[in-house]
Amino acid sequence: MDSEFIVGIDLGTTNSALAYCDSAAALEGARIEVATIPQVVNPNEVADRTLLPSFLYIPGDMDFPKGSLSLPWDAEPKFVIGELARKRGAESPGRLVASAKSWLSYAGANRTAPILPWQAPEEVSKLSPVEVSSQYLQYLRTIWDAHHVAGGKGHALAKQDVFLTVPASFDEEARELTRRAAEQAGLQRVTLLEEPQAAFYAWLESQGDSWRKRVKVGDLVLVCDVGGGTTDFSLITVSEENGDLALKRVAVGEHILLGGDNMDLALARLLQQKLEVEGRRIDPYQLQGLWHQCRSAKEYLFEHTKSQKQDVTLLGKGRKLVGGTIKTELLRQELNRILVEGFFPKVASGEMPARQRRIGFQELGLPYAADAAVTKHLARFLSQQVQNNPESANIRRGRGGLACPTHVLFNGGVMKADMLRERLVEVLNSWLTEEGFETLGPQNVLDAPDLEHAVARGAAYYGRARRGQGVRIRSGASRTYYIGIESAMPAVPGMEAPLKALCVVPFGMEEGTEAIMPDREFGLVVGEPAEFRFLSSTIRKQDRVGDLLENWGSEIEELSPLDVTLTLAGQQGTVLPVRLESRVTEIGTLELWCASRDGANRWKLELNIREKSGQ
C-alpha cells in the first residue's frame, strides 16, 4: 500500500534536510515542502531551522547547566544534535562527532564499533558511525512524528516511504551501513538514492515539463556536487525511448573527501599566517573564530564582485575586548589565489590528482583527498569513467577519449559561488575545445534552485516519480561486484592461494533485474556457516556476469565477506550443490542468493561488515 506521504531525506556530511509531499495531493502536482527542524541552538534556546547540522555532541555532567538542553519532546536528551552541537564542539572538540558519514564509507575503520568521537577522552562513551547516522535519522523521525502523529493523524515516519540519499560513490558496504542506520532509527520503508541524481531530480522539479526543451537526445549532463565535506561527480545521458526522452545515470566518481570546509580552513590558515607575521599569536580557539569569519568574508566577496577586500575582525578574549581586538582583511587577490587557483586551477584534461602517499605507520583517521584540486579530480573522472563503459556508445567523447558533457548541473554549497562555477566551466571549455567540441555557454548550465535543500527535495520528487508522477532516471549498479574463489592449487608455504574473481553483478546492471550464474555450483554444508569473499571494482566496467578473472592488479578491491548458513529441515550436515543468483532491487539494494539446483530453496547472503586488516 502506498504511504500517505513521500519523504526525501538528505543525510549530509555537514547538514541534513527533510522534504516531503502529501502523496494524495501529489497527484495534482502539489509542491514539495521543506520541513522545519527545531533544534537547540543555544542552551535554553530551541529554534526552527530548515537544516540540521550533522553534528552530535556527547555532553558530560560539566558541559551545560541542568535543563538547558531540553527539547519540547525530550526534557533531558542524551546527545546534543544540530546547531548547538556544532558550536559547542568548536569549544570542546573531544566530545564532538563530525563527518560521521565519511566514516561510514571508510573501510579502514571498524564502522560498527564505537569509535566516535575519534580520539575522544576515555570517559566519553563512544558511538559507531552507524549509530551516529541513526541518531540523526531518529532525530528527524521524532520531529516528524511530533507533527504528523499527534492529533490522531497517525502518519508516523516509520510508515512513510522514505527516500534517503547517499553519495553516488558509496560502495555496497557503505550503502548497507546506511540502510542499517535507517533501520535502527525505526524507518521501515527506505529506498536509497544517489545524491547527484537527487540534485538532478530537483532541477527536473523546478523545470516542470519544460526540461524537455533544455536537453535533447545525445546530450550528456555532468552533475558536479561539491558540498561541505565531499565532492561527488556523476554523468547522466539523454536518449530516446518510445519516442520520449529517457535519462540514464551512466557513471559515478570516486569518493573524494574534499569540500567547502577545507576551503574555509585554507583561508583561515592564510589569515593566521598573515597575523603571525605581524607578531600576533592565534590560539586554536581564535582559529575557530577566524574560520567562521573567513566564511562570511568569502561569501561577501563572492557576492560583491566589485569589492577588493573584506575586513576580518577577531574581538579580544575576556574583558579586554577592544584592547585585544585583532583586525586583518581578506583580499580578493588572496581569495582568488587560494580558492580559485588552489582548488579550481586551470589544468589540462590529462592532469591527474596526486595520489595519497602510503606511509607505513599512517595515522588512522579519515582519508582526506591528498590533492585539493577539484578540477584534477574532475579530469580523472571524465577520462576514466568512460573507459570500458557499457554505455560508451551513448556518451559523447572527444578526440582524446575524454567524456565531453553538453551540460553541467551544479550542486552543493560551494558551487553557489558564481566565480567558482565560472572557473569550472572555463576549465571544462578548454578541454572541450581540445577535444574538438563547442564550448558551453550559460544555457548549458542547469540551475537547481535552493541548493541547500535541493537533494532532499529531489529525493521527494524521485519518490513521486516512482509513483508515476514525473520522469525517472534509469540507473544501475555503480560498480562491478565479484565473488572471490580460491583456486584449487597445492598450497605453497608462505604464499596465499591465488584468488579468482567471478563477476556476479556487472557495472550498470539495472534496477529490478536478476542474473544467474548457471555454470558454476558450490557445495555448501547445510547447517554450517559459509563465507564468500566479496570484491568490487570502480574501474572494470567491461566484465560480464559469469566472467572469471585472474591478475587484476589494483583494479579490484576486496570488501567485507558475505555470510550464509543453509537451513533445510532434516538435512543437517549434508553437502548441497547451490548456484549463485544476483539481483539489483527496485529500492536500490543489491542482493546475492544461493539457490538449490531445483530452485525450490533460496538463501540470502548477508554482508558481514567488519574491520579489514592491513589497511
Next chain:
Amino acid sequence: MIGFSTRLSFAFRCFFSLLFEGKIPQDIVRVLTTSNAEVEPVAARAAPQAQAQKVAGDKLMPESADRAVQMLALLQRDGRLVDFLQEDVSSYPDGQLGAAVRSIHISCRQALDRYMKLEPIFSSEEDHPVTVPVGFDPAAIKLVGNVAGEPPIRGLLRHRGWRVAAVTLPSMPLGSGRAIVAPAEVEIP
C-alpha cells in the same frame, strides 16, 4: 568635543542604566557636564526610547528583572555588549575602537533582530510633516515645541520612535542561571 565612539559607548550605557536603574551613570554625568551643553541631548534622546520600550515591555511580559538580565545576557553572548560597555576604552585610538565597534554592532543588531521585533511608531520620513491623530497616546508620541491646540495636529516628524512589536526571547535558564550575564570561561589544558 568627545569622540564618536565614546559618545556611542555613553549612549549605550545611559540607555541600559535608564532602562534597568532609572538613572544616568554618575561618571557620564560628570564628563558631560564639564563639556557643558551635552547632557541634555544625550539624556533627551535616550529617555523616550527607554520609556517607549518599557511601556511596550510591560504589556508583553510580567514585570521581571530576569527577562532584562536575559536580554543583556543574549546581547553579551552574541555581541559581547557587556564586555564592551565595561571596558575602559578611553585610551584606544579611534581606529581600533572602530574595528571592534563594527563587529559588535553587526552581532548585537543580529541578536536584537532575532529576539525583539522593533518597529518605528511613525513610518514616514523624518523631517516630513505628519498628523498627530485624535486620542493619541502621549507615551507613544511626544510633542515638542509649541505644544497647543487640539488634535489632529500637524507637525514635523523629528524622530520616528521605536515600539516593540514582538518579543521572542528563549526560555529562561533555571535557578541561579538567571543572574548570569556571561559565564566565566576556564580552559582545561
